[in-house]
Amino acid sequence: MTQDDKLPTDQPRQTAATDGNVTTGVAGLDDILGGGLVEGGLYLIEGMAGAGKTILSSQIGFHRVAQGDMVLYITLIAESHTKLLSHLKALSFYNADAISNRMLFVSGYHELMRDGLSGFLALIASTIKSSRPRFMVIDGFRSAREFSSTELELSQFIHELSAFVNAARCTTLILAPLSGNEPHPEHTLVDGLIELNRYNTGMRRAREIEVHKLRARDHLLGKHFFKITQEGLVTFPRIEATPASAEGMPDFSSRLAFGFSDFDQMLGGGVVRGSTTTLIGPSGIGKTLLSLKFLQAGVDRGERCVYFGLYESPERLLAKARSVGIDLAPAVAEGRLSIHWHPAVELAIDELAVELMNAVRNTNASRLVVDGIDGFHQSANRTERFGLFLNALTHRLRDAGVTTLLTEELPLFGDATLPATLRASALTENIVLMRYVEANSALYRMVSIVKQREGPHDSAIRRLTIDARGLHVSEGFIGTTGLLSGQPSVAPALSVADPGARA
Numbered sequence: 001m002t003q004d005d006k007l008p009t010d011q012p013r014q015t016a017a018t019d020g021n022v023t024t025g026v027a028g029l030d031d032i033l034g035g036g037l038v039e040g041g042l043y044l045i046e047g048m049a050g051a052g053k054t055i056l057s058s059q060i061g062f063h064r065v066a067q068g069d070m071v072l073y074i075t076l077i078a079e080s081h082t083k084l085l086s087h088l089k090a091l092s093f094y095n096a097d098a099i100s101n102r103m104l105f106v107s108g109y110h111e112l113m114r115d116g117l118s119g120f121l122a123l124i125a126s127t128i129k130s131s132r133p134r135f136m137v138i139d140g141f142r143s144a145r146e147f148s149s150t151e152l153e154l155s156q157f158i159h160e161l162s163a164f165v166n167a168a169r170c171t172t173l174i175l176a177p178l179s180g181n182e183p184h185p186e187h188t189l190v191d192g193l194i195e196l197n198r199y200n201t202g203m204r205r206a207r208e209i210e211v212h213k214l215r216a217r218d219h220l221l222g223k224h225f226f227k228i229t230q231e232g233l234v235t236f237p238r239i240e241a242t243p244a245s246a247e248g249m250p251d252f253s254s255r256l257a258f259g260f261s262d263f264d265q266m267l268g269g270g271v272v273r274g275s276t277t278t279l280i281g282p283s284g285i286g287k288t289l290l291s292l293k294f295l296q297a298g299v300d301r302g303e304r305c306v307y308f309g310l311y312e313s314p315e316r317l318l319a320k321a322r323s324v325g326i327d328l329a330p331a332v333a334e335g336r337l338s339i340h341w342h343p344a345v346e347l348a349i350d351e352l353a354v355e356l357m358n359a360v361r362n363t364n365a366s367r368l369v370v371d372g373i374d375g376f377h378q379s380a381n382r383t384e385r386f387g388l389f390l391n392a393l394t395h396r397l398r399d400a401g402v403t404t405l406l407t408e409e410l411p412l413f414g415d416a417t418l419p420a421t422l423r424a425s426a427l428t429e430n431i432v433l434m435r436y437v438e439a440n441s442a443l444y445r446m447v448s449i450v451k452q453r454e455g456p457h458d459s460a461i462r463r464l465t466i467d468a469r470g471l472h473v474s475e476g477f478i479g480t481t482g483l484l485s486g487q488p489s490v491a492p493a494l495s496v497a498d499p500g501a502r503a
Helices: 053-066 079-090 096-101 107-133 140-145 152-168 185-188 261-266 287-300 314-322 329-333 349-362 373-378 384-400
Strands: 040-045 071-075 104-108 135-139 172-177 194-200 204-214 225-229 234-238 276-281 305-309 337-341 367-371 405-411 428-440 442-453 462-467 470-476
Touching: 040 053, 040 071, 040 185, 040 384, 053 079, 053 096, 053 172, 053 234, 071 079, 071 107, 079 104, 096 104, 104 107, 104 135, 104 234, 135 140, 135 276, 140 172, 152 185, 152 349, 152 405, 172 261, 194 225, 234 367, 234 442, 261 442, 261 470, 276 287, 276 384, 287 305, 287 314, 287 367, 287 405, 287 428, 287 470, 305 349, 314 337, 314 428, 329 337, 337 349, 373 384, 373 405, 373 428, 373 462, 384 405, 405 470
Parallel strands: 040 172, 040 194, 071 104, 071 135, 135 172, 276 405, 276 428, 305 337, 305 367, 367 405
Antiparallel strands: 194 204, 204 225, 225 234, 428 442, 442 462, 462 470
């Protein structure tokens, strides 16, 4: 898994600001901003200490240098520029040559202490006239707030600064501490207001960015997850907030089979190409093996396939498949099957979505298995958005033309009632329900096609057996009810002498 797999796919354009659009170079941020910043605009970035304001502004600054701009970085804090740069050296965007050639660092702390806001504004004006930067950062704006005697004085300073940088075509960022719900004059006078914050749920904390205001840009509303990595900030626009294209009409005549005839007959030949199917069942019932059978059928036909899992490592997965006659190792070695796995650590739902979509696009996959959609739900800091997220994700997968299987967990024993939260099955065209049934002092696997929108299917409840030779589907049951609930009202006529029927 490469670092590119984790980044949003729509990267900023690598062009200078000749068209009035100033790209940031921050993965995913330009999508949130509606394309980037406006040339000559004045933007306020607020955030609590440690939120990432300095890293974000520096990252954009180094990107603008790479685009040919002169960058001016003015500090209003007592911290030396040497100390500031020493903190940035560990990040990949840092470029020592840029500092000596195209980046100018100036301290306005002493001018502000001696002459107040008017003296600080004079310093900005003289430096811009002499250096002619196209991008500027003012770090430590809290000092300017504290040195203003009245709100009117601060408003006048912001107004004059905005007019000056606009005339000089110098896009400017002002960095300030988070003000919360307290209004400040600069909020109404700047061209954009961006907030960096942290959100916690239980023992987990996540960073979030929100654009409260942005003139001349159709930006994405709401909060979006971001993280700080060795590459700097990486932002992940909420998938449900991004514009979606209209889905094309599926090809109902084209079906993708699972590769064993009895089950394919239950599906009427397979699932429609481009559709989404949910396999629902308790742990150990065979959801993963049935999914791997679907991928095996694809690679055997020369298709590109992707497995995206959250519970089993690639080594365990391949060994598990091999134990039932599904040998996927050659397809993995040849690149026809791509396996993406995340261990059970703290994950971010938006980052998972980006990696999943990148895996599908980068491989041009025709088949996809997402093994453990419940893991996405557990990775959502704000679980109330999971329904909208899942709806948007399945829409993107259909739009990408990939045929998708999702596995979803049901309780192993007890009440089989679905929870109140939105489940994947409500958003997919097809549902395959798998259940254990206890009969004759043994457990048996049952499988049934509960829903298939795009065509007729076999509604019978059939027995599924798994052995070293693979997966097998046998005849259905007659005269027994409650099989898939795990509570049959009449014991099925099973032969206990048939060892192949046992789970």
